[in-house]
Amino acid sequence: MSSRVDEILSWYGSDHPGVLKNLRWMMETGTLAGTGKMVILPVDQGFEHGPARSFAKNAAGYDPHYHYQLAIDAGCNAYAAPLGFLEAGARQFAGKIPTILKLNNSDSLYSSSDPMPAVTGSVDDALRLGCAGIGFTIYPASCERNEMYNELRELAEDAKAAGLAVVVWSYPRGAAISSQGETAIDVVAYAAHIAAQLGAHIIKVKPPTDHIEQDAARKVYEAEGIDVSSLDKRIAHVIQAAFGGRRIVIFSGGAAKGTEAVLEEIRGLHAGGGFGSIIGRNSFQRPKAEGMDLLKQVMAIYQG
Amino acid sequence: MSSRVDEILSWYGSDHPGVLKNLRWMMETGTLAGTGKMVILPVDQGFEHGPARSFAKNAAGYDPHYHYQLAIDAGCNAYAAPLGFLEAGARQFAGKIPTILKLNNSDSLYSSSDPMPAVTGSVDDALRLGCAGIGFTIYPASCERNEMYNELRELAEDAKAAGLAVVVWSYPRGAAISSQGETAIDVVAYAAHIAAQLGAHIIKVKPPTDHIEQDAARKVYEAEGIDVSSLDKRIAHVIQAAFGGRRIVIFSGGAAKGTEAVLEEIRGLHAGGGFGSIIGRNSFQRPKAEGMDLLKQVMAIYQG
Amino acid sequence: MSSRVDEILSWYGSDHPGVLKNLRWMMETGTLAGTGKMVILPVDQGFEHGPARSFAKNAAGYDPHYHYQLAIDAGCNAYAAPLGFLEAGARQFAGKIPTILKLNNSDSLYSSSDPMPAVTGSVDDALRLGCAGIGFTIYPASCERNEMYNELRELAEDAKAAGLAVVVWSYPRGAAISSQGETAIDVVAYAAHIAAQLGAHIIKVKPPTDHIEQDAARKVYEAEGIDVSSLDKRIAHVIQAAFGGRRIVIFSGGAAKGTEAVLEEIRGLHAGGGFGSIIGRNSFQRPKAEGMDLLKQVMAIYQG
């Protein structure tokens, strides 16, 4: 047990020991055990983008067991997926790696400018599948945001009462902001703050750019001289926005890209104090050895 | 008890023994008992298309007992129907054949471009009628899809807790896709994957064509050289999309047509590894002897 | 106790004895006791059309006790009305005649092309008022149909669990069909089938005309040579559509009209095998002696 993990757990003083047990389980698992850093494997792309777009490139990934094993073999802290994918391996892999049941999802057979996912699982599902936590996506800036916040409130309250960690994907998206604005520094920092205020234990946002979306925010960024010129400074700002560093903030890997591009970004996340990464397509869309190799290089940076 | 059935049941490791009992009941019933293949008789056409369009051609079918007996005499694995049809014979046929209560239905007196069925029964209804499972239709691509997914989530969670199998009809339909796209290979594979992710034990989709509906999918099918030129290859792809073969996927028979056309299609389904068929109009809209004969020929193919 | 009543009750094998008791109570009450035929007095016109339009012609009808007594004196099988009308006499007439609490109603101070009634009572209300059953109106073809079906599903499930009979008024109406189509033979047969599939014990539809509303249906009526040229043949077809005769189907009397016109229609209903009539305005909008006389003539036809 590391003192860093204890320090992080001390931030969650309003939670009962059952929640702390699961947060500790995640932070004491895998290659990064004890460092307070996390690399999580998420595989909801089949639902979000369709099976062929997700798994054809590395067809082993059609099998839900593949991802459980990849997460274990690569030394990840946790594996996150929708109901069906977890159900398909929950017994075989019970207790081998912390799992996070993703409780809402969107598919690409229908899309709208203001996204709204379907709730596809429950806290009771997470309990019967032996999960360490629940995952939930909110889309701030969507006209449907209130419904998502309300769903999260109810699920998070139940999850905390049941001892489950609450992981929130906070992705601003909707007709109210520009496409560029989805990753603007002011918007990403705001998204992290909203997730924290809604009671998330772990917050996932996208790495921000130096674009500033909202005029009212730009005035403050300029007046106060907030430096957003480099990725590490932006990451530090996002973490500050999430309760001055008292919440675990991790970052998504985004679309599949070259290895060096991935690692370069990870270095920036690490330099800015990021708590880790969620890396999906960049890991499971490569042959297993390559995917594991990439994940190990990512972990090495976070250990650095 | 066959080893193939045990193998299939091993895929459902997150379910409790009550669910396995009902899945086994279905797979150990009728002509295909023990093969791991299934032919199910569904009779919801009266609700969906109206009584005359469904039963006038073979007027014996107005009587709900006819279909129970047809399913038994033809050696089907199960019989699926809406509330009223099952209620009308549940006592007489109790335990003689596994039944699946179809929990949502649409009628043709009103239609819209984005379909949304009514929920017409409950898990408690399925229990009091002695059913082996529940059936539920989702229409991915409808703007109402989220409501259907949410309804299914609640019903499936309750059904699993009560030991009932969950059978999902996954039929993409709605203003967001073309009519041709409803049976496009990318769309059908995606529909099977969504149903699996939503927690279905048994998935029913339509036999796919070689049309590809979505541009983002087409790029992948071409880049990865996915062969969709023949029905058996498309079927294999759909089964792969449903968790790499770890879920039972069966196929609908579609509109009434000639015997040879039906059988030719079944041969393709079987060659591709399909787990079976749901054959409604092609069986009960013929005189009973002819309908039984067709069903037996279908079963013979799956035994082959 | 008649063998015909026992035969009819045998059709409801999925219901527990509490429901059978109430179905038997209705069929063993009044002039038609033991015949398996039913004449029911419904008085929801005050709610539907307003008090003056309903009761001014025979002002005794403003008093809710009048209708209880009329139903008893005329030898009806049951009396159906909304909450307030039943509440106003439930104690005085407790056990004297089976009552059916009409659980949804529309008023005429607001109207829309796609009708949607308000739910105005509950299963618990029906129990505390000593009713034999609940009544519920669905409007297939209305864009609001799904909400009605859902409400009916919940109420019917609760009613059956409490031992109450479920009587469904199935009146296709809405922008999706023509005014003529509301009583078209294909539409009325479909409406009866939907009500049966939704779990109704007793189905009330309007006497159908020989109009065929839907093109897809017309093809079948012509191809299969379904004879809808006379009222008795149409009635037989509707009863066939309601599970091949395994459900009680009764017919509404419609707008007030001359005595001979009423009786002529009843003869057609009887000749076609109709299980009876619901006669409201044609009975209570005449002086009591005349109304009773008409009801007795109707019953005589059904006894014939």
Next chain:
Amino acid sequence: MSSRVDEILSWYGSDHPGVLKNLRWMMETGTLAGTGKMVILPVDQGFEHGPARSFAKNAAGYDPHYHYQLAIDAGCNAYAAPLGFLEAGARQFAGKIPTILKLNNSDSLYSSSDPMPAVTGSVDDALRLGCAGIGFTIYPASCERNEMYNELRELAEDAKAAGLAVVVWSYPRGAAISSQGETAIDVVAYAAHIAAQLGAHIIKVKPPTDHIEQDAARKVYEAEGIDVSSLDKRIAHVIQAAFGGRRIVIFSGGAAKGTEAVLEEIRGLHAGGGFGSIIGRNSFQRPKAEGMDLLKQVMAIYQG
């Protein structure tokens, strides 16, 4: 205890003794105790029209205790108000006068052509505040009417189970009828009938004019020669429409006006058999002595 009160209570035979106790408490309170007539003080104008418009003219009325005391001192049968006004005096005035908790209210900071009040209290609130009954407003003719009817159904069912009287304000209003139509005799009579059918114990409507709003109704009023030429005849017609006199129907006082105009109207209500009045603005918007004097004159008429 008067025989008239016993007679009135006999109309509510479907209610349990707890409800009768509270109806009796109201009818045996104040100046009109035992007469079967009621004068109720309602003070929801602060919520409906704003505090200054309601209370500035007689500033003592800003204090919620003022109205409790006014109702007691003037000899009213009951006092009706929203949650906050009752909460502010419930302990001090507990048991001194029957109170009616108004469970829904509209404010004037937002308005629409089809009104829909907010539900602002609960049956449990009424119980903890020691109320004799609940009050609820419905707006027949509003496109939102069904939601109001549904809310009333649930609240009324709970209230009756808890022994509370149900008082319904039935005010037709909405884009479907004309402004003149809101007090048309056919519409007011219909509104009283709807409230009775929805299960109200006490019905409050507005004094009707001789205007007839609906064509279908006009035909009947003319054909049957219903005399609506004087207020007393219209009142008698409205009471007839409310179950032939088996329900308590009281009338609102309307906008503030001169004393003689108020009294003249009361004489008409009394002559027609009205069960009493609800008089708000005409009482509390005058100095207390004047308001009490007016109320006493009103009561004197009802005693006459």
Next chain:
Amino acid sequence: MSSRVDEILSWYGSDHPGVLKNLRWMMETGTLAGTGKMVILPVDQGFEHGPARSFAKNAAGYDPHYHYQLAIDAGCNAYAAPLGFLEAGARQFAGKIPTILKLNNSDSLYSSSDPMPAVTGSVDDALRLGCAGIGFTIYPASCERNEMYNELRELAEDAKAAGLAVVVWSYPRGAAISSQGETAIDVVAYAAHIAAQLGAHIIKVKPPTDHIEQDAARKVYEAEGIDVSSLDKRIAHVIQAAFGGRRIVIFSGGAAKGTEAVLEEIRGLHAGGGFGSIIGRNSFQRPKAEGMDLLKQVMAIYQG
């Protein structure tokens, strides 16, 4: 224990002792303990306006512990914040200062002319975090007002049953009123009255201007000669509108501004009989010493 606090508590006679305990805790805490006056620190700006706009000016404020400590050190009566901010310090500061869990919030990534906040916490959350009360914002004049009133009704009923104080932010806003109208004297007085009628124990409104928004109100203000020419007179009018002084009404500080401007306004609030202030941005957006100094000057005025 002061007699003034006892006097104020006597206004809440419908509440049980558990609620009185928490109201007393707030009134007996901090510099103003025992005076019946309150200064509350609210920090929901991070959620409402984003983290940088809220905290960049005084970056210590990113840390949720900062605000707990600021409220304690400055001698505030209570500290109000959304779920996440309270969770982040609830254990460390348990019992050190009364807290108010703000149960609904809006963010600025999406906005509409008729605002509608999301519910972001529950009464159970408030209990597990050891709060003294709940906070809830209503926007009268928004077309969504009814939904907010309904949410408040349910939450307030549960909160009172659990012994929590109910603090209502009542901010008229929406397309139905002008921007100037949001702080018009008639509108603010009305807003305070609505909150009181909805059952608030403590009401927060904005300091009103002398603008009158509604024509119907203007007539009364003129006819009755209500003097709204100075802030103290307007404050007295607002307090009168909140049940003639029987409810605690406090005022917001509004946007950040100069110290003297703040204090000048406080003097007006105090002169008019205001019960205190909620001061957020004007306190935590300054360096801690300056913020504390301002708060102490404000308290000194209320002690005067």
